[in-house]
Amino acid sequence: MPFARFAGVDTILGPEMRSTGEVMGWDRSFALAFLKAQMGAGTNLPAEGRVFLSVKDTDKTAALATAARDLVAMGFEIVATRGTATWLAEANVACEIVNKVYEGRPNIVDRLKNGDLALVFNTTEGTQAINDSRDIRAVALYDKIPYFTTAAASIAAVQAMQARLVGEIGVRTLQG
Structure with a gap:
């Protein structure tokens, strides 16, 4: 993660940081392009393990519930805070x-x-929720645990992990 270069930095993304980056992933599918971009930025998406999921109410969507189900289908276990766990249970996702x-x-x-x-x-x-999650972000950064702060990026990460299972990660030119 680029944040690892700056000791003590908080990894929560403001609007200006969501629109900038250091790398670009290029592939025929968005999922593989996103995977390549994450790899280029030094973020290694896991192939197994437990995923922590805690999302604000406005992000508790069918698309994110589908992504959580996809994680379980890939063999991941979900760990969630109470409010998110209640929403996941309603969406038939064990956690x-x-x-x-x-x-x-x-x-x-x-x-x-x-x-x-x-x-x-x-x-x-x-402000309170952001402050409460500061320790989580700091530990994740220190231990190089991939951390996503938006629903869109979380869904894209799951799609990338799925694509990695079925697609070959190849090299493509920008011209082709």
Whole structure:
């Protein structure tokens, strides 16, 4: 992740950072292009493990529920905060509930520090939620755990992980 170059930086993306980048992925499909872009930026999407999912209410969409089901179909286990777990249960997605930091221990930061999680999807809204997730972002960055802060990027990451299973990662020229 490019953030690893700057000690103490918070990885939550503001509008100006969502529109800039260091690399470009190029392929016939968006999913493989996104995968290549992540690889080029130094983000290694996992092939197995547990995924932490905590999303704001406006991101609790059918598309994100489908992405969560796709993760389970690929063999991943889902770990979620209570509100997200309730939404996932309504969408027929099995998950394990984990405490938020202020809800006591063990909590999500403990799970990250223990190496229990391979991927983080955490969308937040409002100052309090952003502050509450700062420790999560810091640990994920330090331990090089891929971390996505928007629903669109989370869905794209799942699509990229699926594409990696069935597609060959090749080289293409910009002209062809």
